[in-house]
Amino acid sequence: MPELPEVQTVVNGLQQHLPQRQIKHIDVLRGDPVQPIDPQEFIGQLCGRTFKKIARRGKYLVFHLQPRLFLVGHLRMTGKFILATNAAPITPHQRVRFYLDDDRVLIFDDVRCFGTLRLYTQLAQCESLNLLGPEPFSSSLTAKNLLEKLQSSRSMKSLLLDQGILAGLGNIYVNEILFQAGVHPERSGHSMKPEECTRILRCMRRILKQAIQLNGTSISDFRRVDDKTGTFQNFLKVYGKGDQPCLSCQTPIKRIVQNQRSTFYCAQCQN
DNA sequence: AGCGGAACCTGTCGGC
DNA sequence: TGCCGACAGGTTCCGC
Numbered sequence: 060m061p062e063l064p065e066v067q068t069v070v071n072g073l074q075q076h077l078p079q080r081q082i083k084h085i086d087v088l089r090g091d092p093v094q095p096i097d098p099q100e101f102i103g104q105l106c107g108r109t110f111k112k113i114a115r116r117g118k119y120l121v122f123h124l125q126p127r128l129f130l131v132g133h134l135r136m137t138g139k140f141i142l143a144t145n146a147a148p149i150t151p152h153q154r155v156r157f158y159l160d161d162d163r164v165l166i167f168d169d170v171r172c173f174g175t176l177r178l179y180t181q182l183a184q185c186e187s188l189n190l191l192g193p194e195p196f197s198s199s200l201t202a203k204n205l206l207e208k209l210q211s212s213r214s215m216k217s218l219l220l221d222q223g224i225l226a227g228l229g230n231i232y233v234n235e236i237l238f239q240a241g242v243h244p245e246r247s248g249h250s251m252k253p254e255e256c257t258r259i260l261r262c263m264r265r266i267l268k269q270a271i272q273l274n275g276t277s278i279s280d281f282r283r284v285d286d287k288t289g290t291f292q293n294f295l296k297v298y299g300k301g302d303q304p305c306l307s308c309q310t311p312i313k314r315i316v317q318n319q320r321s322t323f324y325c326a327q328c329q330n
Numbered sequence: 331a332g333c334g335g336a337a338c339c340t341g342t343c344g345g346c
Numbered sequence: 347t348g349c350c351g352a353c354a355g356g357t358t359c360c361g362c
Contacts, residue, residue: 222356230354
């Protein structure tokens, strides 16, 4: 499910309600997300702590708790955080319920059980976060240093999906960015020209910003914390549009597979 | 180095 | 109707 705009949408929703809320008790309905630690230890560590703030890094959610502890979550494909009243029924894919001191419950729901919830006393201990490249909106990210990072024979599709190069892009947004920037997904990184990097950076920021404003893309099951859908799916230009005419030139959009993921592009507009 | 393939686990959809 | 394969927004590991 979630790429940067969807995770940001979830974080924005949680940030409105969680700060100052204390965790009263926790039910781990299925332990997969909290492994490798034992569910009882997970519960013991978190109960009684208070949420201070919720932030995003790449596709990770970072919950800051008081007394000092960090809960780092990743939604992978189908994870969701939902805020509900504590009488909300337990449905089949709920994994963890965090009962709060205001009669609400924060529910971590995950159909495919790929999502993760990890605890750290210091964020620097979280290796996954340490390996991430810069945020797309970071002011220190320029077309010039993006060009340097792309010096590789790998495809642009593969490079932009690499979280160590840029943090937060996934399959949908990489497809859209390459389309709007007019760059063919099979181009190698080291074939990029400076002006193409400039276009990629500009398109990336414009697309991500718009997607965040529209609360993300809900293709099958992404939901905001209040269970509403995002609306950016209505603005996708190539993702999922195989055989449909390109909006710019009417050429049918092609679908290929790269790194075992679907890539959609216009062979006419993307060179 | 980098790619393909498989794995993690479950659900949905289209075709026959 | 029912079964089967393909596919799904992510990440990681293994082998060539």
